[in-house]
Amino acid sequence: MTKHGYRERSGSVSPEETPFWQFSGALYARPGVAEACLELQDRHGLDVNLLLFCAWAGVQGRRFDGGDIGLLRSASRPWHDNVVGPLRAARRWLKQQTAVPDDLGEAFREEVKSLELQAEMLEQLVLYQEIEIVAGEGAPEEAAANLHLYLTRFKPRPTDDDFADLAAILHGACPQVAPVHAIRILEDLG
Template structure:
């Protein structure tokens, strides 16, 4: 994996993706609607820092994400999926998977730079995360239906729990 500058959004989305039920929910939405999971999770992170993403800004972020995704992530993902089916891949699968993750990391840093000027109230809010998620789906041209609701609910619940845990005061040691 490449060395990238640290960014709290990357830390958040990798921890979120690792939570129970989140990865399968993200992959189900990705397979069903061809969404950009990195952008979707970035929108949730913005909500944790009180950053709302209005429709116009989301359209710009979605366009940049589509360009990045089509030029880097999707071709590498196709190669990774093909390699996974090859009996003698000579260890290339793991390398290509790492490269795919690096491309997603690069996308996230690009999104963070583009969104740097967006309004940030500094108050994490469940409502802001939900609104950003709704704006994301609208910009991506997706109307989540009944089949999508469990996946969306799992992702949003995990993001809210992470945001609340971060805001909770530190536990005092018991003496």
């Protein structure tokens, strides 16, 4: 690790063994989190994996600055744009198709979905290896600041819907924070 907390690339890491992958799977499964992430993705083109990484880093006590977000986007964007995004688009397109018998089409779509999940895992590994996050005790405000910073790089004036979606992610990452309090924390940031 360098003095700024950026990870020097080395050796092989199993993606499913990283604490980030464990955290993101649990967070994404919490009520309202997947829907909130997908809304932000569809509304503003945000990367769900980077949203989850922002939450994880904040929970660990790491507050990002604009340079960190830029670095993370630069590291993960080629993988996201050339692998994750096209697999997602293919899976969504396949869902609409009727030319193939339902059972065959569904089986193929499930295979594409599995590949998409593997691609997301690898994108998360890229993020995990880019910046060292030392395990620690962060405050909900740090996770909120990271999520808010990422959103406001693309949407300078978040809407009520944006705050509600970020609050759902923040509440999922920090269940001790009531949803109404999560919105207040986020609104106080901007």
